[in-house]
Amino acid sequence: MVFKRSTSVDIFTKQIKNYLSDDFIIVKKETDIGIAIEKLKNEKKSVIIVNDNNLINGIITERDILNKITFNADPKDRVDKFMSSPVQFVFEDDLLFHCVGQMRKYNFRHMPVLNSMKQVVGIIHLPAALSAELGSLMESIDRVTTENTEDGIIKIKTEQTDLAWKLYEEQVNPLDISYLLSFLNNIIYRRCIDLATERVAKKNIIKTIPNYCVLTMGSGGRMESYLHPDQDNGIIYETDNASEETLKNIDQYFYELANEFTILLDRAGIPLCKGDLMATNPLWRKSLKNWKEQINNWVQKPNDDSLRYMDMLYDFRAIYGDANLAKNLRNYLLNRLEESPQFLKYLYKRDEGTNAAIGFFGQFILEKEDQENLGMLNLKHTGTLPLVESIRMYSMKNKVDSVSTLVRLSKLTALGVFTESEEDFFRGAFKFLSNILLKNQIIRSKENKVIKNFIDPRFLTSREKSILKIYLKKIKDLKLKLKGDFGEEYV
DSSP, X not given: OOOOOOGGGHHHHSBGGXXXXXXXXXXXXXXXXXXXXXXHHHTTOOEEEEEETTEEEEEEOHHHIIIIITTTOOTTSXXXXXXXXXXXXXXXXXXXXXXXXXXXXXXXXXXXXXXXXXOEEEEEEHHHHTOSOOTTHHHHHHHHHHOOSHHHHHHHHHHHHHHHHHHHHTTOOHHHHHHHHHHHHXXXXXXXXXXXXXXXXXXXXXXXXXXXXXXXXXXXXXXXXXXXXXXXXXXXXXXXXXXXXXXXXXXXXXXXXXXXXXXXXHHTTXXXXXXXOSXXXXXXXXXXXXXXXXXXXXXXXXXXXXHHHHHHHTTOXXXXXXXXXXXXXXXXXXXXXXXXXXXXXXXXXXXXXXXXXXOTTSOBOOOOSOGGGXXXXXXIIIIXXXXXXXXXXXXXXXXXXXXXXXXXXXXXXXXTSSOHHHHHHHHHHHHHHHHHHHXXXXXXXXXXXXXXSEEOGGXXXXXXXXXXXXXXXXXHHHHHHHIIIIITTTO
């Protein structure tokens, strides 16, 4: 299957880092404004970024220079006298539409772009951001980027299906659509947490809120969600040797915060996790120190629960707060797994039963127990899941720190775990399976039917059936490779 990209939907599928400009200089806040402007002229740039301790502190644009500086400034005045602060910014892995919405909201022509460490990596200009043909999609952008009320957040979720359908009709890569859906869910998460923070603040549980980070896990962490995934989230927070009483108050604060934002998420269309994998559960809400202790216990004493928990945790991504906490935990997790290769044996044994829905003679293996879905193909649990799990296992073994399945796949190929032809094949399989799943979910959603991952093979074309069988057979072969590498190596 060949996928094409329409310029009219680039804005919903491309990351900001594809549109970065180096049209800026960086100065310290104590720099003389005259020196800064002279540097700006000499380097033929248009934006001044003011940095303090390697973090963005302020911004001065051409408009600021014209309105605030040209006729009123002493050349020896410090730049922090004229800079705009705090600075509105976007991250390099944000999607383009988010940046456009923010720039329209604040009437900005320029916005700094930061990496995950909140360091400046570039500037984006509105003309560049609008280079894609927008047309009627601008209304959609405004709806999903400017609403901050509870009702507005619900509208974002409603908008998802319509956007997904538009993109699907444009034959956009289904993995790009999946990334967009995940990104929109992250927006919903962040706004729910903002609202929750305002509500919990009124309870005066603690005076000073410690640094913290909210995590999302599973498909959301991998940025591979389809329509209506449930919640998988956690919280990491700092304690700084606080007293026992203070620790109780801190944890109570984060429990209240988690309770508020999980309820808001549920109302917004991201349902509560039936398995209680949420920050309201103390298992998924801990100080950084206690998180590390818990991971150590899971690795040292593997059982069904700890193996399942590690499977979920490994795919975590920071979506709110101090990302350094998540990075610290990621490094600890990778190092701990490297020190305990035996743990991977147990993890493999747990996932051993997950396999592609293809029989020895090349026939589809259909659902036989679930009465509601008899004769159907579960293309998530017997399609994408065994592929995702296998690549995750090799990532654990090889200390790959990326979360996205396809990024992991590329890094594993670079390490020699897979050949380039294998990478291409698995990449194609993931796209093809995702396309069928996404199409099915979109159609069911448009028809107001329950979203599910079961596919009736009777509705697949002969060509789709043939291609699907080829990909499922290859995924089954990957599981055999996994057995050879993990089933015996660590015995």
